[in-house]
Amino acid sequence: MSTDWNEGYFTDVGYTYGYYREISPVFQRFCLLLNGFASPEAGAEANHCELGFGQGVSINIHAASNPGHYIGTDFNPAQAAHASSLAAASGNRARLFDHSFEQLLNRDDLPQFDSISLHGIWTWVSRDNHKTITEFARRYLKPGGVFYNSYNCFPGWSPAYPLRQLFALHDRYAAKPHSAEARVDAALKFTQSMLDAQPNYLKAAPYLPKKLEGIMEQNRHYVAHEYFNREWNCMYFTDVVDALTPAKLEFACTATPLDTVDAVNLNQEGQAFLAGIDHPLLRQQARDYFVNQQFRKDLYLRGAMRVTPIEQRQRLLDTRLVLLQQAETVPFKVNGAVGEATLQEAIYRPIINLLADKQYAPKTIREIAQLQSTMNWGQILQAVAILVGMNAVAPCQDENAVKAVGKRCAALNQHLFERARLGGEVAYLASPVLGAGIAVNRFEQLYLHFFQAGKKTAVDAAQGVWQILAQQGQKIIKEGKTLESQEENLAELTQQAKTFLDTRLPIMRALQIA
Numbered sequence: 051m052s053t054d055w056n057e058g059y060f061t062d063v064g065y066t067y068g069y070y071r072e073i074s075p076v077f078q079r080f081c082l083l084l085n086g087f088a089s090p091e092a093g094a095e096a097n098h099c100e101l102g103f104g105q106g107v108s109i110n111i112h113a114a115s116n117p118g119h120y121i122g123t124d125f126n127p128a129q130a131a132h133a134s135s136l137a138a139a140s141g142n143r144a145r146l147f148d149h150s151f152e153q154l155l156n157r158d159d160l161p162q163f164d165s166i167s168l169h170g171i172w173t174w175v176s177r178d179n180h181k182t183i184t185e186f187a188r189r190y191l192k193p194g195g196v197f198y199n200s201y202n203c204f205p206g207w208s209p210a211y212p213l214r215q216l217f218a219l220h221d222r223y224a225a226k227p228h229s230a231e232a233r234v235d236a237a238l239k240f241t242q243s244m245l246d247a248q249p250n251y252l253k254a255a256p257y258l259p260k261k262l263e264g265i266m267e268q269n270r271h272y273v274a275h276e277y278f279n280r281e282w283n284c285m286y287f288t289d290v291v292d293a294l295t296p297a298k299l300e301f302a303c304t305a306t307p308l309d310t311v312d313a314v315n316l317n318q319e320g321q322a323f324l325a326g327i328d329h330p331l332l333r334q335q336a337r338d339y340f341v342n343q344q345f346r347k348d349l350y351l352r353g354a355m356r357v358t359p360i361e362q363r364q365r366l367l368d369t370r371l372v373l374l375q376q377a378e379t380v381p382f383k384v385n386g387a388v389g390e391a392t393l394q395e396a397i398y399r400p401i402i403n404l405l406a407d408k409q410y411a412p413k414t415i416r417e418i419a420q421l422q423s424t425m426n427w428g429q430i431l432q433a434v435a436i437l438v439g440m441n442a443v444a445p446c447q448d449e450n451a452v453k454a455v456g457k458r459c460a461a462l463n464q465h466l467f468e469r470a471r472l473g474g475e476v477a478y479l480a481s482p483v484l485g486a487g488i489a490v491n492r493f494e495q496l497y498l499h500f501f502q503a504g505k506k507t508a509v510d511a512a513q514g515v516w517q518i519l520a521q522q523g524q525k526i527i528k529e530g531k532t533l534e535s536q537e538e539n540l541a542e543l544t545q546q547a548k549t550f551l552d553t554r555l556p557i558m559r560a561l562q563i564a
């Protein structure tokens with residue numbers, strides 16, 4: 051193993067402040083149950099682990115909003131320090147380290163975990179680290195425990211792999227000692243110049259310029275971590291299955307609910323072909339060719355146990371769901387691998403209206419089934435999977451869990467409100483109802499903060515936000531134009547605050563964020 055602590059990982063810039071719902075135990079249990087699998091029950095004694103937590107936004111939101119205990123590591127000490135500051139603010143008692151995976155593996159004070167999760171890590175670490183991760187799961191994941199892993203995969207990544215190779219090679223051999231952003235830009239421009247020179251490879255891959263154009267529009271910190279690491283191990287699904295087999299892990303399902311809906315992902319020929327494949331792993335790998343899979347979000351179990359159809363139905367009927375956006379704004383279009391599909395108004399509008407009723411209070415799937423009595427069970431599950439997959443609806447945890455974690459969520463969110471005064475790095479808040487996070491941008495956080503502090507009107511909240519911006523010499527940019535006068539800024543902030551007050555605040559209250 052390399053003596054460099056970063057082991058070839060791009061550490062010149064910090065990772066983005068993203069949040070990933072797939073790591074939430076509540077969301078993982080929902081996905082498993084939707085596919086007929088049992089998983090560990092929630093509780094104060096549960097233990098969860100995240101490997102490679104980045105800036106620590108996800109692990110802290112989940113440690114605040116779920117009963118149980120959290121342990122995690124990220125070998126970048128600056129990121130571990132940031133994550134620890136969030137943990138201290140919420141009082142979630144998460145144990146967060148800047149260990150390598152090998153160092154964490156060799157600790158002698160770790161519990162047996164109900165879940166071990168890593169998001170966007172597998173592709174960007176070495177094969178030796180793959181073995182260490184597998185051994186960590188073998189040693190510390192309890193029987194029946196959940197293992198979540200997301201990664202870039204073939205065949206979807208096959209055509210664009212040469213771009214990543216060019217970026218990394220330019221950074222290795224031609225980069226000058228400038229800032230990380232400048233090095234990324236230099237590699238992108240080098241690659242653009244090469245494609246402009248019309249190499250013969252473009253005849254086999256004519257879509258590369260379009261792919262490069264998309265990459266050049268992305269956040270430079272994200273591009274650096276996505277493409278510029280020394281290690282980049284893109285794999286086929288079955289290769290990852292084989293790598294995890296020594297830990298006795300069995301593939302259960304993806305953590306992407308839309309993947310369960312064949313109608314939006316496969317044409318009729320594809321559905322018929324896959325239906326003829328008996329072996330689940332071969333069928334799953336073949337499916338990746340039909341959808342041209344580029345990134346997988348997979349759930350494994352250490353000892354996969356299926357629930358009976360009757361038990362699955364009862365548990366799902368008792369599952370609570372909550373609407374995450376104003377009913378009128380839920381799109382009636384969904385994008386799948388076969389293109390855009392239109393949702394039937396007669397099926398989805400009553401469900402959405404039911405979820406919006408009583409100030410967006412959570413409703414059970416049983417209530418949906420009673421409402422849509424003419425739909426069969428399969429149709430109801432498909433509708434639920436689509437709405438959750440679109441992130442218009444989310445599963446909730448039970449009310450006892452909600453009560454147990456409310457104070458931690460409130461403390462973390464209050465800390466994020468205070469940070470929003472200075473900037474908008476963390477654009478998420480923790481919901482005790484979801485056991486997960488929800489996107490809330492900087493201005494929305496500030497409006498929410500002022501409403502909670504006693505401001506009664508949109509005008510009052512907007513004035514509070516404008517005072518913060520004015521003190522920092524900041525102004526609103528609207529449609530690409532900077533609003534120069536105080537009057538223009540206050541008018542725009544007031545309109546934004548009114549929209550938030552009318553549309554999002556009721557949802558924030560239903561999620562017990564407000």
